[in-house]
Amino acid sequence: MPAALITGSSRGIGRAIAHRFAHDGYDIVLNYHTNETAAEAAVKLVESTGSTAIAVGADVGDPAAAAHLVERGVEAFGGLDHVVNNAGIDQHVYTESLSPEDFDRVMDVNVNGVFNVTKAALSTLEASEDDPSVTNISSILAHTGAPIECHYAASKGALLSLTRSHAADFAPEVRVNAVAPGHIETDMTADRSPAEAEAARAKIPMDRFGRPAEIADAVAYLRDATFVTGETLNVNGGELMG
Numbered sequence: 001m002p003a004a005l006i007t008g009s010s011r012g013i014g015r016a017i018a019h020r021f022a023h024d025g026y027d028i029v030l031n032y033h034t035n036e037t038a039a040e041a042a043v044k045l046v047e048s049t050g051s052t053a054i055a056v057g058a059d060v061g062d063p064a065a066a067a068h069l070v071e072r073g074v075e076a077f078g079g080l081d082h083v084v085n086n087a088g089i090d091q092h093v094y095t096e097s098l099s100p101e102d103f104d105r106v107m108d109v110n111v112n113g114v115f116n117v118t119k120a121a122l123s124t125l126e127a128s129e130d131d132p133s134v135t136n137i138s139s140i141l142a143h144t145g146a147p148i149e150c151h152y153a154a155s156k157g158a159l160l161s162l163t164r165s166h167a168a169d170f171a172p173e174v175r176v177n178a179v180a181p182g183h184i185e186t187d188m189t190a191d192r193s194p195a196e197a198e199a200a201r202a203k204i205p206m207d208r209f210g211r212p213a214e215i216a217d218a219v220a221y222l223r224d225a226t227f228v229t230g231e232t233l234n235v236n237g238g239e240l241m242g
């Protein structure tokens with residue numbers, strides 16, 4: 001059975017991607033940072049499809065932890081065929097109040113984490129015979145920028161450049177693409193006030209927020225799209241059109 005590593009897959013979009021890949025016949029390396037209970041529930045969700053899963057606690061921003069995460073996956077499944085760099089953190093702070101440490105932490109997880117995991121996984125991906133791929137989860141804010149979360153938007157913009165650079169570096173053996181979600185209903189967006197949620201929804205032609213499974217559909221498409229590399233798939237209910 002081919003195997004996929006999905007970072008930040010104890011909750012939200014990452015868990016939906018893990019569920020989709022498991023449904024499609026992949027064994028899964030789940031990853032979490034601190035929430036072991038949620039990761040154990042995600043293992044059960046994956047196993048309900050008939051696939052096998054392991055959950056590995058690792059901060060992707062730490063190069064040694066990222067390497068350990070990949071090693072655990074290779075040990076468990078004999079190799080990795082696909083990596084989805086989904087783990088990410090957000091923080092709402094105006095620039096005047098934003099500390100250099102907080103700026104760096106968001107960059108560490110959202111950008112360095114992708115570099116760390118991808119670098120560690122490259123040799124096992126290159127050995128795969130399942131048309132291996134890396135998919136990075138960026139954001140609509142990579143294109144638009146955003147008030148009160150400049151470091152988050154900058155990290156997601158950097159991820160698009162990293163995606164194209166890695167696509168060029170790793171071709172033709174490993175394809176590298178990005179998905180840039182709009183507003184998706186997860187814990188990350190759950191702290192909005194009703195007024196903020198209404199203002200955000202009003203900008204979306206599809207008149208609703210996205211669902212994690214709709215991002216998983218886009219990632220599954222890129223996994224299987226054997227002539228697509230270096231691309232960004234925007235999944236945002238039409239928000240970028242406006």
Ligand SMILES: NC(=O)c1ccc[n+]([C@@H]2O[C@H](COP(=O)([O-])OP(=O)(O)OC[C@H]3O[C@@H](n4cnc5c(N)ncnc54)[C@H](OP(=O)(O)O)[C@@H]3O)[C@@H](O)[C@H]2O)c1
Pocket residue numbers: 007008009010011012013014031032033034035036038058059060061086087088089090109137138139140180181182183184185186187188189
């Ligand atoms: N939700 C949206 O509207 C939206 C829009 C655009 C892009 N995105 C992006 O989509 C991705 C997933 O977002 P989400 O909304 O599903 O987030 P979420 O519900 O907050 O879940 C975040 C996941 O990442 C894990 N994580 C956090 N820091 C980590 C670290 N340092 N190392 C490893 N894992 C870590 C968390 O693990 P624990 O459970 O252990 O905390 C959790 O599994 C992120 O990259 C986010 O930026 C989200």
